[in-house]
Amino acid sequence: MAAGIVAGRRGRASCAPRRRDAAAPTGLPDKVGAHVSATTQAFSDHRAAWLARLGDATLVLGHRMSEWLSRAPTLEEDIAMANLSLDLIGQTRAFYARACELEGGERNETTLAYRRAEPDYRNPLLVEQPNGNFADTTARHLIFSAHAAPLYERLAGSNDPETAGIAARSSREIAYHLRHSGEWMIRLGDGTVESHDKAQTALDELWPYVPELFEADDLDRRVAASGFGVDPSTLRDGFDAAIDDILARATLKKPALHFGQCGGKSGVHSEHLGHILAQLQFLQRAYPEARW
Amino acid sequence: MNVRVPERLARAAVAETARAAAARVTDPEIPALTIEDLGILREVEVDDAGRVTVTILPTYSGCPAMGVIALGIETELAEAGFDDVRVRLTNAPAWTTDLMSGEAREKLRAYGISPPGRRAGKRALFAPSADVACPRCGSSDTERVSEFGSTACKALWRCRACREPFEHFKCV
Numbered sequence: 001m002a003a004g005i006v007a008g009r010r011g012r013a014s015c016a017p018r019r020r021d022a023a024a025p026t027g028l029p030d031k032v033g034a035h036v037s038a039t040t041q042a043f044s045d046h047r048a049a050w051l052a053r054l055g056d057a058t059l060v061l062g063h064r065m066s067e068w069l070s071r072a073p074t075l076e077e078d079i080a081m082a083n084l085s086l087d088l089i090g091q092t093r094a095f096y097a098r099a100c101e102l103e104g105g106e107r108n109e110t111t112l113a114y115r116r117a118e119p120d121y122r123n124p125l126l127v128e129q130p131n132g133n134f135a136d137t138t139a140r141h142l143i144f145s146a147h148a149a150p151l152y153e154r155l156a157g158s159n160d161p162e163t164a165g166i167a168a169r170s171s172r173e174i175a176y177h178l179r180h181s182g183e184w185m186i187r188l189g190d191g192t193v194e195s196h197d198k199a200q201t202a203l204d205e206l207w208p209y210v211p212e213l214f215e216a217d218d219l220d221r222r223v224a225a226s227g228f229g230v231d232p233s234t235l236r237d238g239f240d241a242a243i244d245d246i247l248a249r250a251t252l253k254k255p256a257l258h259f260g261q262c263g264g265k266s267g268v269h270s271e272h273l274g275h276i277l278a279q280l281q282f283l284q285r286a287y288p289e290a291r292w
Numbered sequence: 293m294n295v296r297v298p299e300r301l302a303r304a305a306v307a308e309t310a311r312a313a314a315a316r317v318t319d320p321e322i323p324a325l326t327i328e329d330l331g332i333l334r335e336v337e338v339d340d341a342g343r344v345t346v347t348i349l350p351t352y353s354g355c356p357a358m359g360v361i362a363l364g365i366e367t368e369l370a371e372a373g374f375d376d377v378r379v380r381l382t383n384a385p386a387w388t389t390d391l392m393s394g395e396a397r398e399k400l401r402a403y404g405i406s407p408p409g410r411r412a413g414k415r416a417l418f419a420p421s422a423d424v425a426c427p428r429c430g431s432s433d434t435e436r437v438s439e440f441g442s443t444a445c446k447a448l449w450r451c452r453a454c455r456e457p458f459e460h461f462k463c464v
Contacts, residue, residue, distance in 0.1 A: 076437065076438040076440070076448070079438065079440050079441065079442075080438060080439065080440040082440075083354075083440040083441075083444055084440075085354075086354030086356075086444055087352065087353055087354045087444065088354075089354055090352065090353030090354030090355065090444075091353045091354075093353070094350075094353055094383060098383070156386075161384035161385075162382070162383045162384050163383075164384060164386075165382070165383035165384035165385055165386040166353075166383045166386070168385070168386035169350075169352070169353060169383065169386040169387065170353055172386075172388075172464040173352065173353060173464070175417075176439060176440075176462075178417065179417055179418065179439070180439060180440075182417060182418070183418070242417065245417070
C-alpha cells in the first residue's frame with residue numbers, strides 16, 4: 001500500500017499513480033490508450049475514450065451498490081439502493097452507447113462492459129472500494145455524488161447534443177443520490193457515539209481516494225479544450241461546498257490529507273476490481289453472446 | 293405535378309396513421325398513461341419505401357420500461373399494417389416531467405399516483421419538497437416515507453389526513 005502514496009503540496013492534495021511493476025505506466029497517459037491490454041484496443045476517438053471513463057465509474061459503483069440488495073438495513077433502504085444502482089447502470093449504458101457511436105466501430109455497450117480486462121477500465125479507485133459497513137458505503141456514495149453532481153451539470157453544456165442530454169438527465173438523478181447519501185451521513189454523524197465513530201472512520205479511510213477524482217490528465221484537458229468534456233480539476237470548489245455543508249451538519253471532521261491514491265484513470269487498479277469483474281463478466285465470458 | 297399532390301397527401305395520412313398507432317402504446321409500469329402523455333414519443337417518420345422510424349426519449353437512465361415500450365411500438369405498428377419499423381432512442385434534449393400535459397397529470401392522479409410538480413428545476417440540497425397532495429382525498433397534509441419507490445420515477449408518501457400511503461411521481 002505504501003507504493004503510490006506521495007507527500008503532497010501544501011493545501012490541496014495531489015496524487016501519484018500506483019505502481020505494480022516496471023511496465024506499469026509511470027504517470028498519467030500522454031495519449032489516449034497509452035496503456036493497451038491484450039484483449040482490446042484503445043479507443044480511436046478521444047471523446048469516446050473520455051465518455052467510456054465516465055461509464056466505467058458508474059458501472060463499477062452501480063455493481064457495488066447492487067451487492068447490497070436484500071442486505072440493506074431496512075426495506076426502504078434496500079429499495080433506495082436498488083434505485084441508486086439502477087440509475088448508475090442506466091447512466092453507464094448511455095455513456096457507453098454514445099462512446100461507441102462516436103467511435104463508429106464494431107464495439108457496443110455490451111462489449112465494453114463484459115469483454116474488457118482490468119487495465120482497460122479507467123474508473124477512479126474510489127468506486128471499486130468494498131462496501132464495508134453501511135457508513136463506508138454511505139461515505140463512498142457521498143464522495144462520488146458530490147463529485148458527479150458538478151461534473152454532470154457542467155457536461156450538460158457539452159458541444160455534443162447527445163452527450164449534453166445524457167448529462168442533463170444524469171444530473172437530475174445524481175441530485176437524489178447526493179441528497180440521500182447526505183441525509184444519511186448527517187444522521188450517522190449526528191447520531192449515536194457508535195454511528196458517529198463509524199462515519200468518521202469511513203470518511204478518513206476513503207479520503208485518500210478523493211484527489212484522483214479531481215486530477216486532470218491530457219485526455220481531460222483535450223476534451224475540455226474542445227468544448228466536448230469537462231476538466232475535473234475545475235470541479236473541486238463545488239465538491240468542497242457540498243461536502244463542507246454536509247459534514248458541518250453531521251458534526252464530522254473533514255479529513256486533513258495531503259496525499260492521495262490514484263492509478264485507476266490510467267488502468268492501474270486496486271485488487272478489488274478484478275474480483276468485481278470476475279463476478280460481473282462471468283456469464284458473458286462463459287457463454288459469449290448469451291441473451292435473455 | 294397533379295399526380296404528386298394526392299401522393300403527398302396520402303403520405304401525410306400514412307404518417308398520421310403510424311403516429312396514432314405509436315401513440316396508443318402505454319407505459320408498462322403506469323398503464324393509465326400513453327407514451328405520448330408522458331412525452332416519451334418524439335417523432336414518427338415514414339420514408340419513401342414505407343419504412344417507419346419512431347424516435348423515443350428515455351425518461352430515467354435506468355428505466356427498464358424502454359425495452360418493453362420499443363417492443364410495444366413495433367407490435368402496435370404491425371397491427372396497423374407497418375412491418376418495417378425502427379425504434380430510435382435519442383437523449384437530446386433530455387426528458388423532463390415538464391413534458392407531461394395537464395391531461396396526463398390528471399390521468400395520473402385518477403390512477404392513484406400523485407403527479408409531479410410543475411416546472412422541474414433545481415432546489416437547494418436539503419430544502420423541503422413542494423407540497424404534494426394526496427391523490428385520494430386531496431389533502432396536502434402529507435409526508436414523505438422514502439425518496440425511492442417501486443420504480444425509478446416514484447417516491448413513497450403517506451397522507452396524514454386519510455392515512456393512506458401513496459406514490460408520488462418525482463419532479464425531474
